[in-house]
Amino acid sequence: MTEYHADDYGLFPEQSRHIIDCYHTGALNGISIMPNSPYLSACMDEIKDIKDKLLITAHLNFVEGKPITGSNASRLTNAAGNFDIGFLKLLIISYIPVIRLFYKKQLATEIKAQLKACEPYMNNGEFRIDGHVHYHMIPVVFDALMDVLGAEDYKVSYIRFPKEVLGVYLKAFGKVKDIKPINVVKSLILNVLSARNERKYGEELRRMGVKSKLFMGVMLSGHMFYENVMACLPYLGDVLADKGESEVELLFHPGDVSVPEDIKCLTSKDDYEFLTSANREKEAKALKKLGSNLKR
Known part of the structure; x- marks a missing residue:
């Protein structure tokens, strides 16, 4: 099964409508929902008639907006109370004894609150989990997540491990036009972090019944045209065949933020640049074309 997935559903109403339009007119069959968005409930009400047809995932977020736990997440926020802790900073903190424990405690408290916010919307009472900008792969974050999952005894069917098969892009070299050097670096880092988390928690994850699948979407992040x-896709299909697997997640970001009032509410500079880019519309068009192909 190919999962055509969109992140960031529920961030804003109009932006979320742009995402779900890719289900009605395209290939989209999975969404990740923003736990700390004040619009999440209203946006989920908008799709209550099709919710069971979508693979819905809790999108753990430490980047955009305010934490659900407020001042209890003070190490993760700025003076305005908005998330403001960089990926690299958290990665470094992951390997600093003692200090990491203070961050891990706040992360675990916020993760618990975010999962609780998403719980009513999980299909079949089972969590699927990923992270905004893949922060959930940072060791201190993933360790906190695993602590929460163990303590709360949640049923979890899937956690995204954003491991790119780099050979796919080598074989497609010359045909793919939008691989950026920064995305190569991100892919390499996430591959290493994914391997670390699988190595440390593989047995526990298997015992919990947590599955992962092949993934594509970081190397072409922002340019999944x-x-x-x-x-x-042909080379990705070869990898699936070689591994004897049948499932892959393709990650898109078709939800452009275009309403002026919503744009003003974005708190992350990187999210501002990414979510207001015209590339979001191009990714939406990609999902719609892929949907047309599937209907042939």
Whole structure:
């Protein structure tokens, strides 16, 4: 099964409508929902008639907006109370004894609150989990997540491990036009972090019944355009065949933030640049074209 997935559902109403339109007119069959968004409940009400047809995932967020736990997440926020802790900073903190414990405690408290916010919307009473900008792969964050999952005895069917098969892009070299050097670095880092988390928690995850699947979406992050995806799919299919697997998650970001009032509410500079980019519309068009292909 191919999962055509969109992150960031529920961030804003209009932005979320742009995402779900890719289900009605395209290939979209999975969404990740923003736990700390004040619009989450209203946005989920908008899709209550099709919710069971979508793979819904809790999108743990330490980047955009305010934490659910407020001042209890003070190490993760700025003076305005908005999330403001960089990926690299948390990665470094992950390997600093004692200090990491203070951050891990606040992360665990916020993760518990975010999972609780998403719980009513999980299908079949089972959690699927990933993270905004893949923060959930940072060791101190993943360790905190595993502590919460163990303590709360949640049923979890899936956790995204954003491991790119780099050979796919080598084979598609010359056909893919939008691989940026920063995305190569991100892919390498996330591959290493994914391997670390699987190595440390593999047995526990298997015991919990947690599955992962092949993944594509970091190397072309921001540029999951139709032509790029189609150039890679044959080689990705070869990898699936070689591994004897049948499931892959393709990650898109079709939810552009275009309403002026919503744009003003974005708290992350990186999210501002990413979510207001015209590339969001191009990724939406990719999902719609892929949907047309599936209907043939």
